Amino acid sequence: MTDSTASDPAAEVLARCLALYEDMSFSRVRRWKEAHPGGLAIGALPIYVPRPLLEAMGCLPVSIFGGGDQLDVIRGDSYFQSYICRIPRSTLELAMGGQLDVLDGMLFPSICDVIRNLGGIWNMLFPERFTAYVDLPQNFDRDIGGRFYTGELRRIAAGLVGRGAKPPSDEELRAAIRRENSRRRVLSELSALRRREPWRLRASEAYLAARAGSVLEAQEHEAWLRELLAALERREARAYDNVRVVVRGAFCEQPPLGLIRTLEAAGCDIVDDDFQLGLHFIEGDIEEDSSIDPWTALSNAYLDRGVATSSRYIGEATKGDALIESVRAAAAEGVIFAAASFCDPALLDQPMLEAALDRQGIPHTSLKYAENSGQFQVIREQAGAFSDAVKLWGSAA
Amino acid sequence: MSNPAMTQSAQLEPAEKDQSQIEQKRMIADHFERLARAKAEGKKVVYTFVPGNLTELIGALDMLAVLPEINALQSGMRKKSAGYIAEAEKAGHSEDVCTYVKCDIGMLKSGNIGPTGTKLPEPDLLLLSYTGCFTFMKWFELLREEYKCPVVMLHVPYQTDGEITPEMREYIVRQLKDVVIPAMEQVAGKKLDMRELSRRLQLSHRAEDDLVAVWESARHRPSPIDGYFGGVYYVGPIFSAFRGTEDAVRYYQMLRAEVDERVRRKEGPMTPDGPAGEERFRLVVEGPPNWTSFLDFWRMFSREGATVVASTYTRVGGLYDKGFRHSPDEPLESLADYCLGCYTNLGLPTRTALLEDYIRRYEADGFLINSVKSCNSFSAGQLVMLRELEKRTGVPGGFIESDLVDPRYFGKANIENRLQSYLQMLEARRGRASA
Numbered sequence: 099m100t101d102s103t104a105s106d107p108a109a110e111v112l113a114r115c116l117a118l119y120e121d122m123s124f125s126r127v128r129r130w131k132e133a134h135p136g137g138l139a140i141g142a143l144p145i146y147v148p149r150p151l152l153e154a155m156g157c158l159p160v161s162i163f164g165g166g167d168q169l170d171v172i173r174g175d176s177y178f179q180s181y182i183c184r185i186p187r188s189t190l191e192l193a194m195g196g197q198l199d200v201l202d203g204m205l206f207p208s209i210c211d212v213i214r215n216l217g218g219i220w221n222m223l224f225p226e227r228f229t230a231y232v233d234l235p236q237n238f239d240r241d242i243g244g245r246f247y248t249g250e251l252r253r254i255a256a257g258l259v260g261r262g263a264k265p266p267s268d269e270e271l272r273a274a275i276r277r278e279n280s281r282r283r284v285l286s287e288l289s290a291l292r293r294r295e296p297w298r299l300r301a302s303e304a305y306l307a308a309r310a311g312s313v314l315e316a317q318e319h320e321a322w323l324r325e326l327l328a329a330l331e332r333r334e335a336r337a338y339d340n341v342r343v344v345v346r347g348a349f350c351e352q353p354p355l356g357l358i359r360t361l362e363a364a365g366c367d368i369v370d371d372d373f374q375l376g377l378h379f380i381e382g383d384i385e386e387d388s389s390i391d392p393w394t395a396l397s398n399a400y401l402d403r404g405v406a407t408s409s410r411y412i413g414e415a416t417k418g419d420a421l422i423e424s425v426r427a428a429a430a431e432g433v434i435f436a437a438a439s440f441c442d443p444a445l446l447d448q449p450m451l452e453a454a455l456d457r458q459g460i461p462h463t464s465l466k467y468a469e470n471s472g473q474f475q476v477i478r479e480q481a482g483a484f485s486d487a488v489k490l491w492g493s494a495a
Numbered sequence: 496m497s498n499p500a501m502t503q504s505a506q507l508e509p510a511e512k513d514q515s516q517i518e519q520k521r522m523i524a525d526h527f528e529r530l531a532r533a534k535a536e537g538k539k540v541v542y543t544f545v546p547g548n549l550t551e552l553i554g555a556l557d558m559l560a561v562l563p564e565i566n567a568l569q570s571g572m573r574k575k576s577a578g579y580i581a582e583a584e585k586a587g588h589s590e591d592v593c594t595y596v597k598c599d600i601g602m603l604k605s606g607n608i609g610p611t612g613t614k615l616p617e618p619d620l621l622l623l624s625y626t627g628c629f630t631f632m633k634w635f636e637l638l639r640e641e642y643k644c645p646v647v648m649l650h651v652p653y654q655t656d657g658e659i660t661p662e663m664r665e666y667i668v669r670q671l672k673d674v675v676i677p678a679m680e681q682v683a684g685k686k687l688d689m690r691e692l693s694r695r696l697q698l699s700h701r702a703e704d705d706l707v708a709v710w711e712s713a714r715h716r717p718s719p720i721d722g723y724f725g726g727v728y729y730v731g732p733i734f735s736a737f738r739g740t741e742d743a744v745r746y747y748q749m750l751r752a753e754v755d756e757r758v759r760r761k762e763g764p765m766t767p768d769g770p771a772g773e774e775r776f777r778l779v780v781e782g783p784p785n786w787t788s789f790l791d792f793w794r795m796f797s798r799e800g801a802t803v804v805a806s807t808y809t810r811v812g813g814l815y816d817k818g819f820r821h822s823p824d825e826p827l828e829s830l831a832d833y834c835l836g837c838y839t840n841l842g843l844p845t846r847t848a849l850l851e852d853y854i855r856r857y858e859a860d861g862f863l864i865n866s867v868k869s870c871n872s873f874s875a876g877q878l879v880m881l882r883e884l885e886k887r888t889g890v891p892g893g894f895i896e897s898d899l900v901d902p903r904y905f906g907k908a909n910i911e912n913r914l915q916s917y918l919q920m921l922e923a924r925r926g927r928a929s930a
């Protein structure tokens with residue numbers, strides 16, 4: 099036991115999460131495969147894929163967030179123009195370096211042109227591997243979009259069965275939905291704790307805890323999260339006078355951990371964010387009831403309770419309402435827009451969201467990053483000035 | 496996302512005008528006049544996008560279409576886009592994103608003066624047909640903030656594997672029946688007459704036949720058309736407000752006859768400097784053109800005797816040369832197939848196969864990718880396509896970078912140097928082959 103573990107009951111579980119975060123060789127996934135002969139590990143790009151379906155088929159869903167700030171991208175760069183964000187190039191670098199050999203397939207959800215075309219690149223460069231595009235409907239009528247989406251789910255499932263996954267029974271699918279709900283309830287508890295006592299669980303720690311779910315099955319992830327929750331209750335923590343902020347725009351390519359920590363060090367308590375949004379994509383539980391067809395339950399959850407984010411059509415809703423609601427629910431004092439450079443969905447959304455915040459007098463600031471950004475001095479100064487202004491005047495002026 | 500030309504001003508056109516060009520000019524002028532009178536005459540105006548446009552439906556409901564992409568590219572050609580983009584960036588739009596969107600927003604903020612110098616009517620409906628490009632959705636969300644008018648979405652699934660499944664078709668048809676048409680009827684204040692829709696689809700079919708014959712003419716040597724720079728003029732009517740009209744049928748008959756005549760006389764295409772000289776290079780081009788220096792860009796090719804025999808950009812608003820035609824017998828199903836088949840709605844392997852086919856079919860000496868900064872839908876993956884095409888065909892590829900309507904990203908000297916080196920390489924290769 100290290101000193102920090104002795105003094106901080108959460109240190110050990112957080113250290114485990116950090117080790118997973120830093121492990122670019124996906125050794126945890128390799129271990130899972132050894133323990134589950136015949137089980138498939140299926141990578142998934144952001145934002146959202148229906149993980150319970152994969153688990154019900156005996157597959158391990160593995161969230162792929164590119165190479166972060168730990169990977170030198172050389173080959174990947176030669177496949178993308180300079181004006182394209184970084185996540186596709188580092189993901190390709192991982193594949194070309196063999197780190198993704200452990201995966202038996204990849205899912206590319208329909209969130210933007212880059213991820214969509216990356217799926218096509220995968221088809222061309224790795225034709226022997228299982229690749230599927232997950233075409234999430236933008237029509238949210240159960241009878242129209244829902245029908246299409248359940249068809250999509252069955253098409254993907256059939257493809258996986260063709261690669262050796264087991265066809266999911268309704269009961270297995272329901273069980274996987276229950277496990278997913280259970281994991282997400284603990285995640286919600288952690289989020290609630292972070293809002294209540296942000297000094298007890300920092301955003302950067304919550305980030306690592308959620309990120310562990312990238313390579314763990316729902317049940318195991320839940321166990322880690324519960325362990326963390328219990329440890330946090332014992333943690334000695336002192337309240338400090340930071341500004342409470344919501345972060346938006348970081349739903350796909352992830353900011354480096356250093357950036358999140360920089361915001362914290364600059365006096366910002368991140369009480370709500372859209373990092374790794376996939377885990378939080380459905381608001382509330384997916385229906386578990388045995389009277390409901392579980393395929394339909396997965397589809398309904400996406401249609402009815404998917405979170406408002408840039409890649410999802412908002413229909414008749416008013417742009418920015420969901421963000422304002424989040425600000426209020428988190429009792430936040432301001433919003434930081436943090437988007438990956440060249441991220442079309444985030445950057446095209448931003449002016450509309452900023453306008454909505456302006457109408458409500460909610461202060462905001464914005465910054466851009468790449469997953470491998472290493473210099474945070476400018477961001478620290480900007481975030482520091484923002485938090486000072488909010489503290490002093492209640493605005494970013 | 497990027498789109499084709501609907502030309503207005505004489506200075507933007509090839510030196511000598513064919514009859515078809517004069518006809519196209521008249522059609523466009525008429526359309527803008529109708530738009531100018533729309534509000535006074537109680538006509539409803541629908542803003543919509545080129546790929547996946549439902550022009551026959553709009554026409555059958557007696558509404559008028561405005562295509563913001565075309566306004567943007569027109570602004571680019573008329574050297575107004577830089578100012579509009581600056582306006583949008585000043586209002587908080589990122590320098591990283593699509594310049595069509597920023598150009599349109601800037602134009603709106605500057606009074607929404609259209610290509611003919613008159614103010615464009617505000618939309619009564621934003622018809623968001625979501626084909627091939629995610630930015631469309633954001634674009635109309637942004638416009639909705641400005642206009643506060645209804646938006647109706649048609650989500651078109653992506654053809655990842657180059658195949659239209661019954662589920663995809665059914666999904667679109669259901670949306671058309673239950674969501675899109677009712678919303679359009681409500682705005683139009685009238686019911687859709689299916690016979691009128693079918694009649695228009697029949698007209699589309701006829702125009703499409705003639706357009707395909709025009710594309711096919713490029714198999715001749717010399718090619719009587721330039722399928723990229725000239726091609727953007729040819730697709731003007733069919734990609735925009737005229738598909739499904741008698742005007743379009745007449746235009747494409749005229750165009751086809753002119754092209755046939757050039758074939759008979761063994762003439763090459765018209766260029767910005769008059770009739771083309773000797774055809775030295777036959778090229779296939781992938782990616783949209785640059786609009787801010789369109790004629791300069793074209794001249795870089797035409798002055799070197801390089802003719803584009805086929806391009807993918809001219810398939811953005813509809814891919815007809817693989818057999819698809821709108822069908823009066825299955826109106827909604829054929830609209831669905833049309834939307835699904837637009838070029839950027841095809842997976843990269845299908846796009847690559849199409850280019851490979853063009854390179855072989857049109858006996859191209861080379862292929863060139865113009866990668867535009869604005870458009871991830873086109874651009875992400877083009878470097879993989881380049882390698883793959885070289886491998887499959889043995890034909891060398893060239894790669895240049897520019898933008899749609901942001902002049903800051905059109906490096907004339909750089910592009911010209913690259914193009915010339917590329918053409919010299921093709922020449923040297925040809926010399927080695929014949930030695």
Ligand code: SF4
Nearest residue numbers: 183210350351441442
């Ligand atoms: S960072 Fe943005 S643009 Fe890049 S892949 Fe993700 S969502 Fe698409």
